[in-house]
Amino acid sequence: MKKLLVAIACASFALSAQAAEVNTQQVVSQYAVLVSASYQDSLASAREMQAKIDVFLAAPSADSLKAAQDSWREAREWYGQTEAFRFYGGPIDSETGPEGFINAWPLDEAYIDGVKGKAKAGIINSKTPITEAKLRSLNERGGEENIATGWHAIEFLLWGQDLSKDSAGQRAFTDYTTAPNAKRRAEYLKLVTQMLVNDLASVEKEWQANGKNFRAQFEKGGDDSIKKIFTSLGTLSRGELAGERIEVALDTQNQEDEHSCFADNTHRDIVTNAKGIQNVWEARFVRRSGEVVSGASLKQLVAQKDAATADAVSADMAASVKAAEAIQAPFDREIVGKKDAPGRKRVQAVVESLKNQTKNLVNAAKALGIKRLNTSV
Template identity: 45%
Template sequence: MKPIRQIMSAALLGSLLASVPTLAMADAVTAKAVVENYVTLAHAGFNDALASAKTLQDKVDAFVANPTAETQQAAKDAWLAARKPYSQTEAFRFGNKNVDDWEGQVNAWPLDEGLIDYVKQDVYDHEEGNKFANANIIAGTDPIDAALLQSFNEKGGSEANVATGYHAIEFLLWGQDFNAKPQDSGQRPYTDYAKGDACTHGNCERRAQYLKAVTALLVGDLQTMADDWADGKDNYRKAFLALDENEALRRMLFGMGSLSLGELAGERMNVALLAHSQEEEHSCFSDNTHNDIAENSRSIQNVFNGTYTRIDGSKVEGASLAQLVAAKDAKASETLVSKLADTQQKTAAIVTAAKNGENFDQQIAPDNTAGNKRVKAAIAALRSQTGDIEAAAKVLGIDNLNPENSDSFGG
């Protein structure tokens, strides 16, 4: 992959470097300090994800206890808010086995909705050959608990069998997105959780049990991960800090590069764009994919710049990869800082279009030339910055980083 040099004015470059305030102190930064700040950033991010999931759980409980349009909307709003901090943790995934092994139960997608609940069959596009695509757990008789839901994840060997995590909750709150109106997301009625004769589509009590169980499971999973990165415990954080410093730095950069290239640019964006399919977008029921993309991109920037803004507005910052690279090659660091900022601008354009009524599934539609161009620009920026992540790794003496790729790029 050939790096793409970006020509910038001195003023703009100065503005970008100001966003990494400790670059001027690069010579004083040690690898040990960078690694210690990384685990602190990870704990802050997962702790915020946990806190926002607990708020979601409170809103889900209130909705189930009193199903109204207002309590349903409050639960939806809490889900949307919970996605922001979680999406900023994803750069910690690929370089850390504890996160990578755990992620499938928390964030797996796309899911075959008929595994969980009723679907409108004439618009239901499920994985070919998935014999559980219409299992409808909610219409069954097995007691609904965490063990049952976990048992259905990847049941029959199909990755489309997703019974837990954010996107299962999303489907239970929004329902299928039929795309009847381009600006609409899923239109599940609140009466799907109503009592007695007011219940629509049957099984309202079991649907409520499922929603409560899957949300409680998410909170438990996030608690596990927050604990894994907490200070003062015999946990993954302690093991990470005990790694050889070069190996720790390699994992940090590998996580950045793999999210940037194979996962975000590839699986989450290019696959959907090539197929022009809403079924391939990340948060397809709520039409929140634009925010997922922007916050995933931000997570990569956070790790390199050594900063994270918490949900309460406070800022965590410390020794960074940007500083460490700058101490050896100022130009390499400045170039990556600027490319990460450029990618944020490209993903922000996708968010702006969505806020103006053109959701991601509309931007990737085959007849939307401007939308396709906007998405392609973000993909190109992600691919370009990955080349500079690899270059930064080489500056630190890490060769053959080989971040995870995507078949959508032809290998």
């Protein structure tokens, strides 16, 4: 009887292990499901932000401004996780993609509106037409910091300059009522919010199921699509997040080099980016509704070839998210001081964890036969 029970147990284990195996097609298809769900939630939260901004513009007050600001922060939570779908020429950042209109930074505030010492600066205080075509033509014209559209333009218009060490920007709602060019400021905010929603909708459409779109091509990509996924994770992890978004700010200790400086939201940007990387690796995404999207993962695919490396990547990603969550707001105070300052050490810990996970991502890619993986921006 004991021999029979052992045999049954072994057979059950073998069947379980066999059922757990995944193939390239399953992983690529599940990735597409995850991307689609993520962009759906990002778009939905952006539309809710738009509704709050419309309410504010219809009846500006301290309360309606705060509600609009809160909705911006909420929407950023969902967009931040989608940045793990970049860096391989997909619909978000292909040569014709809208990423530069959505999330370009750092932003020169004076390019858009008046700032301390330059009250009449910017597009809003000029006679420039406030139209979509015009703002798109002006975005990054004459310099990368000449940002006219996207998340950070909206952020600046809601918060204003961050002139305080201890709080976010303190823009008054009266900037939309009695201040000079209040009407143009409102027109500008309404338009760039609509443009952001439209641009996100265009990307979301390209990942919808059963369409003649990018997703349909991607799901037929096989090993090439797997390489694109790895490229996205490695580039966001090392070149963009650890490098451009954190190390530059650590080096300069300059508030202008943090990602969401007006709202003091940079610490959350870092968390959501790190979480987005983990989402892709594990093929798991917790939606706004609480629904959990999960399925065949890159982690499983790699583990079938090299379990130790797969475990190392998973451990690094968990460490990166945990370290990111330990950063204290505001980020611009964390980066100031000597090398051994507590805040700088917390931020540096995120960089080191991201570097480690990138190295192991390269090893994971090699386990699947991908010999070269670009992780620079």
